[in-house]
Amino acid sequence: MSILVVGSVAFDTVETPFGRAERVLGGSASFFAVAASFFVPVNLVGVVGRDFGEKQLAAFAGRNIDLEGLERTEGLTFLWEGKYSYDLNSRETIRTDLNVFEFFKPRIPASYRSSDVVFLGNIDPVLQREVLEQVSKPRIVACDTMNFWISRKAEELRKTLAKVDVLLVNDAEARELSGEWNIVKAARAIRAMGPHTLVVKKGEHGVLMFSDEGSFAAPAFPLENVFDPTGAGDTFAGGFLGYLAGAAGPGDQELRRAIIMGSTLASFCVEAFSLDRLLTITRKEIDARFRQFLELTRFSE
Amino acid sequence: MSILVVGSVAFDTVETPFGRAERVLGGSASFFAVAASFFVPVNLVGVVGRDFGEKQLAAFAGRNIDLEGLERTEGLTFLWEGKYSYDLNSRETIRTDLNVFEFFKPRIPASYRSSDVVFLGNIDPVLQREVLEQVSKPRIVACDTMNFWISRKAEELRKTLAKVDVLLVNDAEARELSGEWNIVKAARAIRAMGPHTLVVKKGEHGVLMFSDEGSFAAPAFPLENVFDPTGAGDTFAGGFLGYLAGAAGPGDQELRRAIIMGSTLASFCVEAFSLDRLLTITRKEIDARFRQFLELTRFSE
Numbered sequence: 167m168s169i170l171v172v173g174s175v176a177f178d179t180v181e182t183p184f185g186r187a188e189r190v191l192g193g194s195a196s197f198f199a200v201a202a203s204f205f206v207p208v209n210l211v212g213v214v215g216r217d218f219g220e221k222q223l224a225a226f227a228g229r230n231i232d233l234e235g236l237e238r239t240e241g242l243t244f245l246w247e248g249k250y251s252y253d254l255n256s257r258e259t260i261r262t263d264l265n266v267f268e269f270f271k272p273r274i275p276a277s278y279r280s281s282d283v284v285f286l287g288n289i290d291p292v293l294q295r296e297v298l299e300q301v302s303k304p305r306i307v308a309c310d311t312m313n314f315w316i317s318r319k320a321e322e323l324r325k326t327l328a329k330v331d332v333l334l335v336n337d338a339e340a341r342e343l344s345g346e347w348n349i350v351k352a353a354r355a356i357r358a359m360g361p362h363t364l365v366v367k368k369g370e371h372g373v374l375m376f377s378d379e380g381s382f383a384a385p386a387f388p389l390e391n392v393f394d395p396t397g398a399g400d401t402f403a404g405g406f407l408g409y410l411a412g413a414a415g416p417g418d419q420e421l422r423r424a425i426i427m428g429s430t431l432a433s434f435c436v437e438a439f440s441l442d443r444l445l446t447i448t449r450k451e452i453d454a455r456f457r458q459f460l461e462l463t464r465f466s467e
Numbered sequence: 468m469s470i471l472v473v474g475s476v477a478f479d480t481v482e483t484p485f486g487r488a489e490r491v492l493g494g495s496a497s498f499f500a501v502a503a504s505f506f507v508p509v510n511l512v513g514v515v516g517r518d519f520g521e522k523q524l525a526a527f528a529g530r531n532i533d534l535e536g537l538e539r540t541e542g543l544t545f546l547w548e549g550k551y552s553y554d555l556n557s558r559e560t561i562r563t564d565l566n567v568f569e570f571f572k573p574r575i576p577a578s579y580r581s582s583d584v585v586f587l588g589n590i591d592p593v594l595q596r597e598v599l600e601q602v603s604k605p606r607i608v609a610c611d612t613m614n615f616w617i618s619r620k621a622e623e624l625r626k627t628l629a630k631v632d633v634l635l636v637n638d639a640e641a642r643e644l645s646g647e648w649n650i651v652k653a654a655r656a657i658r659a660m661g662p663h664t665l666v667v668k669k670g671e672h673g674v675l676m677f678s679d680e681g682s683f684a685a686p687a688f689p690l691e692n693v694f695d696p697t698g699a700g701d702t703f704a705g706g707f708l709g710y711l712a713g714a715a716g717p718g719d720q721e722l723r724r725a726i727i728m729g730s731t732l733a734s735f736c737v738e739a740f741s742l743d744r745l746l747t748i749t750r751k752e753i754d755a756r757f758r759q760f761l762e763l764t765r766f767s768e
């Protein structure tokens with residue numbers, strides 16, 4: 167049982183109404199890997215520059231995260247800088263220096279090729295397919311994407327989606343990808359493109375999942391202190407797929423619990439900058455909050 | 468077991484991307500009364516003009532709705548005209564002719580004064596208190612309000628809230644009333660003003676309830692065809708309080724089921740203009756959709 171993630175490992179500079187963090191660890195693969203590693207061993211494929219050192223690597227140490235696939239090349243690590251509005255619901259990107267990530271060509275180490283679950287982070291859909299060509303029969307192929315690829319590489323993205331089991335996007339992306347405003351219609355259109363399961367992330371409004379078994383709705387955990395939303399979506403994906411990778415099978419009940427587990431991990435992520443909170447939580451805290459989700463949503467007939 | 472609603476009965480002219488309805492039945496008390504009447508007898512207090520005739524009254528006929536408190540005076544009925552954007556999430560008010568509603572002074576008929584549950588629709592908080600002075604010991608006093616009263620009659624609203632058990636508002640109103648952006652903090656501040664239970668309506672994103680027992684989150688029903696959102700909030704309130712009025716007690720389990728029942732009724736409301744869908748649904752359809760909510764949200768540990 168293992169999970170392969172291919173995505174960005176980055177430096178983030180983030181400003182929220184509550185403070186500022188300079189050049190802290192970020193990137194989709196970082197958040198995903200730490201979240202998923204609570205459940206199964208994680209194989210990470212990404213690229214960093216020479217400025218990425220021991221201090222950053224320490225975040226992954228002592229966890230179930232294999233870094234053989236984390237390439238280090240000449241140049242600087244991907245840097246993202248963003249500033250959140252007062253309500254934390256919108257953010258302005260101040261700087262995106264792709265640096266070594268611009269020329270990222272995922273190479274999957276031999277020991278990673280039989281991973282049970284593969285998560286294709288938000289990269290060029292052509293590269294996402296190249297990853298799939300290097301792995302052998304994963305049980306679940308999941309994928310993220312963004313508006314940039316939806317509008318600029320629509321055809322390539324379609325070819326990738328045809329090979330994907332689970333697509334995770336936010337509501338705006340689901341609408342853009344399908345051309346449908348109504349989210350139920352959008353889900354039907356997207357599922358016809360390939361993914362049998364669509365997970366629509368709505369931030370503070372929770373998650374909707376559409377699958378062969380019907381739909382499932384989960385709220386976000388109502389938190390009193392949301393500090394920094396950066397990485398919440400990738401953390402959700404890590405908790406969701408990590409839990410699924412460790413579960414008996416991807417049946418409806420497992421998918422539902424996986425959505426709640428993803429939401430649980432994401433709710434911790436936003437409590438601090440970077441991966442700070444994820445790196446201190448225990449499995450006991452995770453399980454306690456999972457049970458709080460039950461309490462938050464249960465009702466009887 | 469009966470419920471008293473005090474609010475507007477109106478003509479609505481509504482334009483959505485899907486069509487236009489001219490001078491159809493609207494008003495908070497109309498939507499509320501029809502929704503609540505599926506559960507308990509409803510006593511309606513409102514005012515209409517001479518232009519409100521048999522055709523409009525027919526909507527209430529054959530239901531558990533008493534109209535002794537529906538005053539008819541010289542003048543025209545309250546008229547609201549609005550236009551929805553393509554996404555149905557925002558609307559522009561084109562016209563608000565208060566007409567006879569401008570001078571509305573709620574008079575509660577003697578036979579209504581012992582109603583078990585009282586719903587104070589969105590009217591001047593001074594009038595809301597005058598209603599409470601005319602009734603005797605209701606089991607539950609619930610109340611709606613809006614940004615207009617929150618900003619213009621803050622002190623009067625505070626005096627009313629001190630006498631209220633359940634407040635139902637949307638998320639923007641909860642934020643404005645409390646001065647807190649974070650909805651958990653907003654809920655704590657509002658509950659300190661009087662209402663032991665706060666219901667925050669988030670439209671297509673569902674409902675959050677905060678009470679002594681903790682919090683409860685319910686999604687909106689994912690509908691493929693949302694036709695006209697007008698009245699959904701009042702319909703929710705009618706289903707919620709109607710169910711509560713008919714339930715054994717306002718315990719946590721009853722409150723949770725009531726939230727789902729309100730969401731169920733609201734999901735029918737938006738399927739057509741005006742009260743058109745509410746007037747054709749059967750109790751069997753309501754119960755079937757309630758069970759679909761269970762299916763939509765359930766997961767196990």
